[in-house]
Amino acid sequence: MNKSEFLVNLENVENLPTLPAVVRQLQTLMASPLSSMAQIAAVITRDQAIAARTIRLINSAFYGMGGRVTSIQHAIVLLGLNTVKNLVTGVSVLKIFNQPPAASLFDREKFWLHTFACALGARAIGREINAPEPEDFFLAGLLHDIGILILDQFFHEEFIEILQRSACDGTGYIHAEKAVLGLTHEDVGEFVARKWKIPELLMLSIRYHHNPSEADNLCAGSVPILSAVHIADVTANNRGLDMGHPVGEKTCDAAAMRTVRMTERRIEELFDGIVKEVKAVAAEWGV
Numbered sequence: 001m002n003k004s005e006f007l008v009n010l011e012n013v014e015n016l017p018t019l020p021a022v023v024r025q026l027q028t029l030m031a032s033p034l035s036s037m038a039q040i041a042a043v044i045t046r047d048q049a050i051a052a053r054t055i056r057l058i059n060s061a062f063y064g065m066g067g068r069v070t071s072i073q074h075a076i077v078l079l080g081l082n083t084v085k086n087l088v089t090g091v092s093v094l095k096i097f098n099q100p101p102a103a104s105l106f107d108r109e110k111f112w113l114h115t116f117a118c119a120l121g122a123r124a125i126g127r128e129i130n131a132p133e134p135e136d137f138f139l140a141g142l143l144h145d146i147g148i149l150i151l152d153q154f155f156h157e158e159f160i161e162i163l164q165r166s167a168c169d170g171t172g173y174i175h176a177e178k179a180v181l182g183l184t185h186e187d188v189g190e191f192v193a194r195k196w197k198i199p200e201l202l203m204l205s206i207r208y209h210h211n212p213s214e215a216d217n218l219c220a221g222s223v224p225i226l227s228a229v230h231i232a233d234v235t236a237n238n239r240g241l242d243m244g245h246p247v248g249e250k251t252c253d254a255a256a257m258r259t260v261r262m263t264e265r266r267i268e269e270l271f272d273g274i275v276k277e278v279k280a281v282a283a284e285w286g287v
């Protein structure tokens with residue numbers, strides 16, 4: 001299959017998941033300067049399952065609110081609009097994909113642990129470099145490999161062939177994706193991100209997490225976030241928090257390291273903490 005043939009197949013997947021209405025409405029409301037906090041809280045509260053899960057998460061050890069938060073409005077006051085929006089988006093994406101998988105070569109539990117390690121790692125880097133919204137880094141880490149979930153769910157036979165090839169021929173997972181599909185999970189993730197109209201910054205970190213330097217000329221503002229996701233991805237893999245199949249490079253892109261201006265040692269230190277907390281955080285998110 002070549003890239004354009006695969007993209008046509010992807011376009012024709014009828015039951016490709018859509019983001020819940022609450023996320024779309026939230027994106028629209030937050031894009032308008034006229035929206036009030038009460039309106040935004042009302043939209044989230046309308047989806048009771050997502051609102052309840054978001055409040056539970058905020059009260060978990062993850063955000064440390066210890067049961068004090070009783071409503072979305074209250075959560076917005078305490079954590080800020082952007083954090084709550086990101087939580088709602090993360091909860092919604094997990095809800096779409098977190099179904100019990102069919103017996104498969106692919107271990108979804110490992111996948112989620114990898115994903116949460118990247119989310120925590122990217123956020124820790126975001127905090128370290130004083131990024132204005134480190135929670136955006138968390139969400140970018142959480143979504144970075146979403147293309148792999150789409151492949152597992154909707155192109156399962158091809159996906160298994162990719163896993164088998166990458167296990168056998170030693171050239172690596174991404175090489176196998178290109179051989180079988182003509183493109184990679186970054187392309188697939190970008191496709192879904194565009195369909196979902198998720199913010200450009202997140203879309204770019206899905207698109208370029210294996211090659212952050214390629215995005216340099218496209219959108220300079222996105223470089224810190226996608227550098228952080230890339231570094232977190234490589235480090236998580238190297239620390240054994242991979243998805244059961246080695247995906248991507250073993251060393252961090254030099255330009256990404258220059259962007260975050262952190263030493264390898266400092267990144268390893270951050271990951272010492274992440275390795276210990278990742279299981280608990282994933283469990284709090286319902287994985």
Ligand SMILES: [Fe+2]
Nearest residue numbers: 144145209247
């Ligand atoms: Fe990836």
Ligand SMILES: [Fe+2]
Nearest residue numbers: 118144145233
């Ligand atoms: Fe990854």
